[in-house]
Amino acid sequence: MQSRTPASRTGRPRSAAADAAILAATREALVELGWSKLTLGDVATRAGVAKTTLYRRWAGKNELVVDAVAELFDELELPDRGTLAADIEGVVLRFAAILARPEAKSGLMAVVAESTRDEALRERIRASIVDRQKRLVHTGRARAQERGELPPETGPEDAARTVDLIFDIVAGAVVHRTLVSAEPADEDWVRDFTRVLLLGLSGSARPGM
Amino acid sequence: MQSRTPASRTGRPRSAAADAAILAATREALVELGWSKLTLGDVATRAGVAKTTLYRRWAGKNELVVDAVAELFDELELPDRGTLAADIEGVVLRFAAILARPEAKSGLMAVVAESTRDEALRERIRASIVDRQKRLVHTGRARAQERGELPPETGPEDAARTVDLIFDIVAGAVVHRTLVSAEPADEDWVRDFTRVLLLGLSGSARPGM
Amino acid sequence: MQSRTPASRTGRPRSAAADAAILAATREALVELGWSKLTLGDVATRAGVAKTTLYRRWAGKNELVVDAVAELFDELELPDRGTLAADIEGVVLRFAAILARPEAKSGLMAVVAESTRDEALRERIRASIVDRQKRLVHTGRARAQERGELPPETGPEDAARTVDLIFDIVAGAVVHRTLVSAEPADEDWVRDFTRVLLLGLSGSARPGM
Amino acid sequence: MQSRTPASRTGRPRSAAADAAILAATREALVELGWSKLTLGDVATRAGVAKTTLYRRWAGKNELVVDAVAELFDELELPDRGTLAADIEGVVLRFAAILARPEAKSGLMAVVAESTRDEALRERIRASIVDRQKRLVHTGRARAQERGELPPETGPEDAARTVDLIFDIVAGAVVHRTLVSAEPADEDWVRDFTRVLLLGLSGSARPGM
């Protein structure tokens, strides 16, 4: 995910173990130090690796942390609890649980902040994290449409637009609740939130929404 | 806003002009350099002020940027456009417009990220930015209740809970749209978003919600 | 000694007590901190005086320390022990004793070092310290001539030249012994030194020397 | 001379050129600015070296200047002019000439002053400067004894004591003449001084002195 160099034929190959060690060390350092006090020299030391090895594989702190955090979200799944409401509550709770971990909190918002001035970084975040998780919304919608809880697709454009809106609302609300309001996104809150969201979506005048 | 020292009786008083110059210089530097390349030495130079003067008033970059960004949001107002939907669309658009400014983009998420490991900073953000703007939600609800668009209060606890939820949804969605999705929160998006939000709130089983 | 301002007629007169307090505080700070860590702000605090008061009277650290150290040497006297040798041993021991005090050690060499690039400071040192103590050599020579231990003067020029040479030898040797060799200029050493000095002077081919 | 670290096996070795450049830059800065206005940042810049490189090798200004000045004295030699008197005059003149150079004047007394409160610095001065030059006294005495101008050694203890005394007298007198009296230690002065010194030594009651 991180190494873009096309892997030359000759010479000593890069150690695969180093990659994993570095990413793990990065998360460990995020937990202990937070984003701003995390230094690449320290990560290298924790990983038992020279700084040069680290720089050979990642361009800098931003890219490294994106990759380290992205792995956290790969464990997200959409549970099948029988109803759309329950499915949403389930996945939102899991999302909130990941976001409550200090390595996610510390790292994620920081790279998003950095990405406001770095198009390539923004793209990397989108590719590694955002778009990878949008599958959850797609799956959820499809499953709900099968169950008849949501009307079928009206067109690819509208669908994409709606998915994006939902994603912004869901991810945004959980992030805001967790990081800004600094209150736990617990079962009660998720139930309230899901009620508003589903109600807002189901009765929409816009078809398919 | 920044200086908590009780202003001693004796000695040369602190220059009021310096405060304004420093905050303006901070926003200027945020625009030009972004959060991570902003340095306090540079801000001091831009403000025509010594570094010591800056450090005498703010504990560090985080606190300074919170204050500098907070001023941006003070211009937010709730327009009276006749209906709740129109009011919300108006204020969300204005909020989005502020958030689209580079000094807000660059600075806001960064201090939120920092605040995940700094309780005092989180409190400062809440006091200077979040709670100050929650008045908009209160005003909007009151106005809508006068108009009969929303049922009257059922109790102070429920009301606070609902305000918080609304704030998390609104602020979260706009921020996510703007910074993570990196798409403009323009009139079309705001209209879609407002429809979902109002629908979700109006028909709620929870009274007053 | 320190204040050169001609004392204007009108307004509140300067506190005389402040001068003494400042010089005493300077010596105290020299003992505790040494020259390089002595700061004028600290001296002012120790003296219970504002920084402005201090700067109104002395141009800077150098001048202040010269005055503070000069007072130490004013207690030097030439004892009358009956013979030139005994007189010299006596005064050299007293000189060594003063130089052994930390406030003298720390301060004196430092201002001498500074004076290598500051003509006015060199002049101040000469006036406040060196020339004031040269009287001891003159007195000793005169006394020895009365006793017939040294031949009478041959001329003012030669005399001055000889006094200067003696002063350089005596002061130089004691300072070097104390500060560079960092050995005590005790009775044994002074006896050896005096023997060499007197022998060198008494039998000189140059008359009067 | 400055670096005591035993030179680790691994990693990039320290640049030898940097050492020389730094010491030369230090002397240059001493000439232009003098001790008190010399800054390590400026020295680093002049040497075309980063501040960290400088701090990696020297603990601070004091140690750096000792090394920079010590090199000046390494060129000192004892000329063989046939007689003890002429030898002494020759070496004292050369010593005076070095001491007259602004980089020596500025630096030497300052580090001596600092050394009054810093045992390690005093030791460094002794090792780098004083003891290295004491060889001149030893050589001179040996040569004079060969010639029969001085009686042979009586014992190692007495010899050391005498060498120390001579060194304190010679170095002290020249330094005092140059820095405190601020008069040149020229041929006339050196002739007078040497006469007194030799006379004082030759006829001593203490054998070997």
Added chain:
DNA sequence: GCCTAAGCGAGACGGTACGTCCCGTCTTAGT
């Protein structure tokens, strides 16, 4: 099995910013 090119650890390198300390000046109010 040997060659060789890349990878590796270590750590020095030129730099930048940090946050602190002190400088010497100034602006208050109070004596």
Added chain:
DNA sequence: ACTAAGACGGGACGTACCGTCTCGCTTAGGC
């Protein structure tokens, strides 16, 4: 006019990391 208090613009400090470089050593693949 003096004082104490303390903020001011400024400069250097010594430290921490940055990202690059230069070492000598390791290691696997292609010959």
